[in-house]
Amino acid sequence: TQLLEQSPQFLSIQEGENLTVYCNSSSVFSSLQWYRQEPGEGPVLLVTVVTGGEVKKLKRLTFQFGDARKDSSLHITAAQPGDTGLYLCAAYSNYQLIWGAGTKLIIKP
């Protein structure tokens, strides 16, 4: 079974701090997706990374795909309360989207 392991499971920080969350696997993926899920809502796609070493930026969020396409990171600069949510990574395996367990992020004002 190909697994996506996310760390940390839970992170609570003050507004204005920086943070990085990780998504790791022993398997190679052709692409990897990051989602944010807010309470009572479904996940919303933030970004898809495709090329090994690729870096994509979405405002204060920076996503990186590992050179070997086995891992990815999400860095948030100057976190804001609006960044609070569950951050999930996902990747296709055997034509099915498999998901990590997520990092629950709380940004305190």
Add this chain to the structure above:
Amino acid sequence: EAGVAQSPRYKIIEKRQSVAFWCNPISGHATLYWYQQILGQGPKLLIQFQNNGVVDDSQLPKDRFSAERLKGVDSTLKIQPAKLEDSAVYLCASSSSFPNEQFFGPGTRLTVL
């Protein structure tokens, strides 16, 4: 453009009872997915439809779960009989085709007592 609609939003039942969930995908989306998300875990695909045909139901517990997508639009997911371990959020998603971006509904939170 309207998003994916799901109902009900919440459901509480006792074990061994039956329950059904409804999903209306984004108009024109050919692919529809049902996921189960247990607290503290990521979503797990239960079944994937392409129009009104089943593409993948390998993780659907077929002894108690069933799903249909009549006319290739709306879909229903049924659990009969429910078990305690079925307590979860059931998410419906749709995409214009596979493997394009999936758009998720708000989910139905099921509690089995």
